[in-house]
Amino acid sequence: MDDGLFRLPAAEVAPGAVHLPGHLGEAGQRELLDACRAWARPPAGLRTVRMPGGGEMSVRQVCLGLHWYPYGYARTAVDGDGAPVKPFPAWLGQWARRVVEEAYGQGPCTVPYDIALVNFYGRRACMGMHRDSDERSRAPVVSFSLGDTCVFRFGNPDGRGRPWTDIELRSGDAFVFGGPSRYAYHGVPRVRPGTAPPGTGLRGRVNVTVRAR
DSSP: OBOSSSBOOOEEEETTEEEETTOSOHHHHHHHHHHHHHHTSSSSOOEEEEOTTSOEEEEEEEEESSEEETTEEESBOTTTTOOBOBOOOHHHHHHHHHHHHHHHTOSOOOOOOOEEEEEEEOTTOOEEEEOOOSOSOOOOEEEEEEESEEEEEEOBTTBSSSSOEEEEEOTTOEEEEOGGGTTOOEEEEEEETTOSOGGGOOSSEEEEEEEOO
8 A cells, every 4th residue: 555655664563574565666566467267267277165064165266386285295186176286386485475574684594495385265265363373384474465455454463363463465565474474373364345556456355375385
C-alpha cells in the first residue's frame, strides 16, 4: 500500500516478522499474477486441499518445486492428479532474497529458496491459525500478496491463541518471518472482497509463499 505518492515504510510486527507495504509495483504484480495463472493450469495445477480428517480447506492451492500436502512434501501431486510438480523458477527465489535483504537491512541473502505454495482465496475463503513447520530449513518464509486485501493475523510460536497482531495485506505487499518468529502461528480470518486493484482483473486474493526445503 502507499498514499499515492510514496511507499509506506517497512514495519516490524514481531521479532523477525516484517511487513513491507507496496513492495511490488504494478508491473511486478502483473508479472507474478501472470505466472500464477500459468502455474494454476493442469497438470499438477490448482487443487482443493483435503485434510486427513476429511475436511477441505476453503483455499485452493498449487505448488512449485515440491508438492505440499498435509503434512509433508512430495515430488508429484499426490493428492491431486498425480503429475510431477511444476519447477520452482529461479527468479522467484531472487525476488524472495530481495525481500529478506530489505526487511532485515543486512548484506546479500544467500538462502537457496526452492519451493513455493500459491494459495487462491475466494470471497469467503479463510485460513486457520497454523505454522509452517514441514520444512527442514529454518530460513525465513517470504510471502507476496496479490488482489483483494486480507486481514492477516500474526501470532506467536507458543500456540494458536493470543497474543496476536492483525494487519491488512494489500496487493503488492510482501511479508517475511524468520528468526524467533519463524514458527509463529498465523492465519487469514477474512478477505475483503472487491478491494483488488482494477488493473489486476482478479476477483479474490492470491498469496505466494516462498520457502527453502
